[in-house]
Amino acid sequence: xxxxxxxxxxxxxxxxxxxxxxxxxxxxxxxxxxxxxxxxxxxxxxxxxxxxxxxxxxxxxxxxxxxxxxxxxxxxxxxxxxxxxxxxxxxxxxxxxxxxxxxxxxxxxxxxxxxxxxxxxxxxxxxxxxxxxxxxxxxxxxxxxxxxxxxxxxxxxxxxxxxxxxxxxxxxxxxxxxxxxxxxxxxxxxxxxxxxxxxxxxxxxxxxxxxxxxxxxxxxxxxxxxxxxxxxxxxxxxxxxxxxxxxxxxxxxxxxxxxxxxxxxxxxxxxxxxxxxxxxxxxxxxxxxxxxxxxxxxxxxxxxxxxxxxxxxxxxxxxxxxxxxxxxxxxxxxxxxxxxxxxxxxxxxxxxxx
Numbered sequence: 001x002x003x004x005x006x007x008x009x010x011x012x013x014x015x016x017x018x019x020x021x022x023x024x025x026x027x028x029x030x031x032x033x034x035x036x037x038x039x040x041x042x043x044x045x046x047x048x049x050x051x052x053x054x055x056x057x058x059x060x061x062x063x064x065x066x067x068x069x070x071x072x073x074x075x076x077x078x079x080x081x082x083x084x085x086x087x088x089x090x091x092x093x094x095x096x097x098x099x100x101x102x103x104x105x106x107x108x109x110x111x112x113x114x115x116x117x118x119x120x121x122x123x124x125x126x127x128x129x130x131x132x133x134x135x136x137x138x139x140x141x142x143x144x145x146x147x148x149x150x151x152x153x154x155x156x157x158x159x160x161x162x163x164x165x166x167x168x169x170x171x172x173x174x175x176x177x178x179x180x181x182x183x184x185x186x187x188x189x190x191x192x193x194x195x196x197x198x199x200x201x202x203x204x205x206x207x208x209x210x211x212x213x214x215x216x217x218x219x220x221x222x223x224x225x226x227x228x229x230x231x232x233x234x235x236x237x238x239x240x241x242x243x244x245x246x247x248x249x250x251x252x253x254x255x256x257x258x259x260x261x262x263x264x265x266x267x268x269x270x271x272x273x274x275x276x277x278x279x280x281x282x283x284x285x286x287x288x289x290x291x292x293x294x295x296x297x298x299x300x301x302x303x304x305x306x307x308x309x310x311x312x313x314x315x316x317x318x319x320x321x322x323x324x325x326x327x328x329x330x331x332x333x334x335x336x337x338x339x340x341x342x343x344x345x346x347x348x349x350x351x352x353x354x
Contacts (some may be wrong), residue, residue, distance in 0.1 A: 015087075017088055030185060031054040035145055036148050051145065064133050064134075067101055068133045072132075074126075079107065081128050099133065099137060100131075101134070106221045107131055109241045111126075124242050135222065142246075143249060155246030200240055201242075202238060202239055211286060227241065
């Protein structure tokens with residue numbers, strides 16, 4: 001039996017069943033680590049060069065095809081072109097197509113509707129198989145840059161993180177009271193609960209494009225590709241389709257910095273120098289108002305989860321007490337003499353559950 005082949009083998013001789021996937025993954029992971037470290041060190045020029053190198057590498061292209069065309073359960077779901085990935089031959093054909101970002105043009109998305117538990121329908125955008133592979137390729141290059149700067153308490157749609165991790169962070173933030181010891185002071189004062197209605201459909205393209213200069217052209221191509229509902233074409237001026245491989249990452253990029261909405265900033269001068277200093281907002285009404293005002297620059301609408309009950313001028317952010325949040329996380333209910341409406345103690349950060 002011959003040796004396993006790697007990413008350096010020519011396209012014409014590619015045998016999918018004999019690719020050395022461990023070597024492929026090592027090559028990609030090594031480049032991703034270099035991108036991550038370049039971002040941490042502030043070497044933006046070096047980081048961008050490494051991102052282009054990764055996106056054009058055969059190893060990354062092969063890995064993207066494997067993730068989308070072999071491992072993903074949606075590999076047999078076609079886009080508007082009807083192409084699916086059923087065999088190794090289909091995957092080799094994708095690789096032989098080149099997958100070059102330089103002259104790449106995205107196809108419109110096929111929109112379908114899936115039922116929700118409440119009887120309504122959720123719109124789902126299905127890109128073509130090639131577009132999904134290209135999105136995965138860009139994601140491989142873009143994700144390590146942003147993992148270097150994302151908030152430590154952000155958990156939605158991030159590698160190596162889960163809903164259980166976010167619940168554990170909330171429990172830790174609740175502190176002694178959330179753990180069932182009412183005689184000790186809780187770590188957090190109050191909790192904000194935000195529901196961004198139709199976020200993926202309403203997200204502002206500029207909020208994404210202004211933060212992704214290396215892949216701006218290709219990302220704009222995806223965002224502006226339009227969609228088909230049946231045989232009716234509709235242009236897309238805002239939003240990113242649910243169902244796109246890169247959509248969750250783009251959403252996190254657009255929302256990056258949301259933690260700053262809940263801090264007060266001041267400039268302190270001393271010895272001829274100025275220092276930017278921050279502290280958590282301790283007034284929850286001021287925090288919610290500040291969040292509502294600032295979030296308008298990222299999404300076109302930020303609405304409260306209680307919108308139906310407060311149709312007239314509803315608050316966009318609502319607050320929960322630590323006791324209410326504990327119930328949501330599966331903690332036992334705790335009470336005190338004044339009732340679970342006001343809590344004192346220190347704030348312990350901000351958790352984005354996704």
